[in-house]
Amino acid sequence: MDNFHQLIKGFQNFKQKYFLKEREYFESLERAQNPKTMVVACCDSRVDPALLLHCKPGDLFVIRNVAALVPPSSMAGTPSAVMAAIEYGVKHLNIEHIVILGHSNCGGIHGLMEPESIQNETYIQDWVNIAAPALDRLQELTGDEPHDVRERHCEEGAVLVSLDNLLSYPWISTKVEEGTLKLHALYYDLAAGDLYRYSPESEDFLKMRLKG
Ligand SMILES: [Zn+2]
Incomplete structure (x- = not known):
């Protein structure tokens, strides 16, 4: 994928193979979106949540930013693209799961560790x-x-910071306490192609066993 022309060809491919072949499904999306899951992921081109999690249009409400971060409520007061999207997902779409998806070889975390x-x-x-x-x-x-x-x-720690930061917003923590919203922490090892999930019980990210 090295030039703009290929992107247009890519869209043509999407239209023929998906949009025109699955008319009923895409017509159902015309009226409204009803995703159950929101993913906060990094901008990194190697970590596309819809591709990694094999989701269709309409499945995921996706927020991407450098290092997949959520700011704490103490930073409120200035316009925030991230928080506007999270607020829309939680209050308007009533999503049921928020996934923070961190990854290996993250340039943003590298910058945090080596500020020079x-x-x-x-x-x-x-x-x-x-x-x-x-x-x-x-x-x-x-x-x-x-x-x-x-x-x-x-x-991995940055993923947990974002999880904590989500809970600093009362309109999120209340839903979590009620059990109507669940928070998840995932970590993708892009060298091995493995997915890890944070386990509060073991206080560590555990490799997910995949069937088949
Ligand atoms: Zn990254």
Whole structure:
């Protein structure tokens, strides 16, 4: 996929193979969307939630930003594209699941861990600092671990920071307490093609066993 012309050909392919072949399904989407799940994912081109989770148009309400972060309620007061989308999903669409999808080799988390690599990029600096509490999680390590292990620990920690931040909004925490909204933390290892899910019981991300 190296030029714009290929994107147009890609759309032609979508129209012929999906849109025109599944008319009934796409007609049902004309009237309204009714997704049950919202995914907060990274902008990274290798981590497309709909593709990874094999979803159709209408299945997922997707928010993408650098490092898949959710700002805490203490940052409220300025316009926020992320929070506007989450508010719409939770209050208007009544979605039932919010998934935070982190991933390996994340450039945003790399910038958080090595701020000198983004020293002239103030928007990125300000944004990835939302995940700064994930740096505290590195103190659980001895310090002798290789860099990729430390990065992974921080990437997983950033997912948990976003999960905590979601709960800082009363209109989210109330629904979670009522049981009408569930929060999930996933981590995609893009080198191995493996998906991990956070287990509150074991306080760790566990590899998901896939059938077949
Ligand atoms: Zn990323």
